[in-house]
Amino acid sequence: MGVSCGSSLRDTWSRAADRCSRLFPCFSDPARRSAFSLKLALVLLHILFAGVLFLFDRDLIEKTKHQPWYTATYVLLFVATLVQYFVTAGTSPGYVIDVQKAIDERDAEARRTLLASNIQKAVDDRDAAARKPLFASKQPASSKNGDVAITVDGRNNHRGNVTAWTKLVMSLFPQRSSPTGLTCPYCNILQPPRAKHCHDCNKCVLQFDHHCVWLGTCIGQGNHCRFWWYICGETALTLWTCILYIGYLKSNILKAWWADIILILLLAALSISLIFLMLLLLFHSYLIMTNQTTYELVRRRRIAYLRGIPERVYPFNEGVCRNLYLFCCARSSSMYRLERLPTAQELEEKSRPYTCYDVLSCRCC
Numbered sequence: 001m002g003v004s005c006g007s008s009l010r011d012t013w014s015r016a017a018d019r020c021s022r023l024f025p026c027f028s029d030p031a032r033r034s035a036f037s038l039k040l041a042l043v044l045l046h047i048l049f050a051g052v053l054f055l056f057d058r059d060l061i062e063k064t065k066h067q068p069w070y071t072a073t074y075v076l077l078f079v080a081t082l083v084q085y086f087v088t089a090g091t092s093p094g095y096v097i098d099v100q101k102a103i104d105e106r107d108a109e110a111r112r113t114l115l116a117s118n119i120q121k122a123v124d125d126r127d128a129a130a131r132k133p134l135f136a137s138k139q140p141a142s143s144k145n146g147d148v149a150i151t152v153d154g155r156n157n158h159r160g161n162v163t164a165w166t167k168l169v170m171s172l173f174p175q176r177s178s179p180t181g182l183t184c185p186y187c188n189i190l191q192p193p194r195a196k197h198c199h200d201c202n203k204c205v206l207q208f209d210h211h212c213v214w215l216g217t218c219i220g221q222g223n224h225c226r227f228w229w230y231i232c233g234e235t236a237l238t239l240w241t242c243i244l245y246i247g248y249l250k251s252n253i254l255k256a257w258w259a260d261i262i263l264i265l266l267l268a269a270l271s272i273s274l275i276f277l278m279l280l281l282l283f284h285s286y287l288i289m290t291n292q293t294t295y296e297l298v299r300r301r302r303i304a305y306l307r308g309i310p311e312r313v314y315p316f317n318e319g320v321c322r323n324l325y326l327f328c329c330a331r332s333s334s335m336y337r338l339e340r341l342p343t344a345q346e347l348e349e350k351s352r353p354y355t356c357y358d359v360l361s362c363r364c365c
């Protein structure tokens with residue numbers, strides 16, 4: 001009886017899952033299903049924390065009637081935080097494969113344009129030669145029979161099959177670097193400095209920071225700025241919600257003990273989240289100001305290009321102002337920024353101890 005009941009339940013579940021997969025084909029992929037569940041859980045969690053407050057706090061409802069702008073601002077922050085979460089999760093972190101394709105395609109396009117202009121020029125020259133009087137046609141040796149010799153190489157190369165991407169990446173490393181040690185064994189692609197393969201995304205990411213389970217995506221050059229704004233919004237929202245919880249508990253303590261217990265438990269969870277978010281915000285602000293990534297900070301000794309550099313020297317640091325500018329504004333809408341490794345001379349300059357003059361001249365900025 002129990003076995004047949006169990007099997008019928010399993011059949012019903014698999015039938016429902018099949019129907020759901022047919023209705024929404026994107027949910028047939030387990031990774032997409034788990035990403036959707038994660039996002040749904042996050043939205044429900046936000047609604048729970050804010051909803052409980054509006055359910056129990058009569059004072060807040062009264063305040064909403066008299067000062068609607070107060071609740072409207074809170075709701076606006078609530079919505080903006082959720083929107084920022086979805087925007088960050090949906091933004092590409094800067095996959096190396098996409099950048100490589102864009103650069104190689106741009107190079108191929110430039111070559112096609114050059115080839116077309118060369119053909120046009122050669123045709124014009126031939127027509128001009130044909131129009132010349134008979135005695136003049138004997139002079140140019142290259143066009144004496146009207147043929148045009150053009151070498152077409154479908155692969156955008158200068159030497160063998162060196163692509164534009166290979167040339168660009170190799171120019172970012174010191175002279176004697178070998179491409180074999182710089183190629184990702186999973187993507188089989190040449191990695192520029194600061195890129196790393198993410199095993200969760202199964203792609204190489206530019207300026208890899210970390211893979212965020214909460215967002216279900218990597219944090220890299222493409223979405224690090226948005227990620228910072230998301231944790232900033234989430235911190236502000238959590239702090240405001242904590243203040244509302246404390247305000248309710250202060251004025252209503254002992255009125256309804258069961259409601260108080262629920263709110264105290266939720267406040268405890270909120271406080272832990274708030275501490276975590278504040279630390280995360282401070283940590284990422286520090287990384288941004290020194291132009292580092294979480295991966296570079298945590299795995300400094302294991303990263304080849306950071307080996308041998310003193311701990312307090314940040315090789316990509318260009319001063320706080322420039323770092324902030326590069327982080328917030330430098331990325332154009334279509335292209336990512338590729339950083340070259342600093343030379344020994346530049347590293348020596350960065351490792352020079354600070355003097356009074358450096359402090360006065362704001363060397364760190």
Ligand SMILES: [Zn+2]
Nearest residue numbers: 184187197204
């Ligand atoms: Zn890779």
Ligand SMILES: [Zn+2]
Nearest residue numbers: 198201211218
């Ligand atoms: Zn990833």
